[in-house]
Amino acid sequence: MTKYYKSAISSLVFISIERSKNVSTKNTRSGGKYGGGHTTMIPAAIIVADIVERQPEVSRISPGILKAGLKSANGQRRVKISDWEGGILLSVRDNTTHQEVRVYTSNSHVTKLAIARGARNAGLHISFGNLREFSSRLIK
DSSP states (O other): OOHHHHHHHHHHHHHHHHHHHEEEOSSBEEETTBOSSOOBOOHHHHHHHHHHHTOTTEEEEEEEEEEOSOOOOTTOOEEEEEEETTEEEEEEEOSSOEEEEEEEESOHHHHHHHHHHHHHHTTOEEEEOOHHHHHHHHHO
8 A cells, every 4th residue: 555545544444433523414413522322403402402411510411312293282392391310301292293302411400500591582471380290201
């Protein structure tokens, strides 16, 4: 192999590694602050996740499983913001889909405020939940 060829290959490998660190396509988010096994997100969850990702207090965003084929919510998109032991649990509802997103943060109050403001500005309905209703669901 020539010196130029080796250099070109190492540059391509470096570029592909850099690109794989933070992959954001239309319906997926992975790399960087994103973790967990699910990278596909519903449109309303993508809006919220993009808001959360910009927060310096957030260390990790973990999208949950999608639930599709639900009864129509008449186009209403909403996010429920709740505390849980490791950070914040976001329950996001699009028209006929639902997804939970877990957010690990060092400052829960600041992060919740940023989520609420960003979601409101994006036209999502917001509400706040409590840990007890999610704890009872996790026990079942």
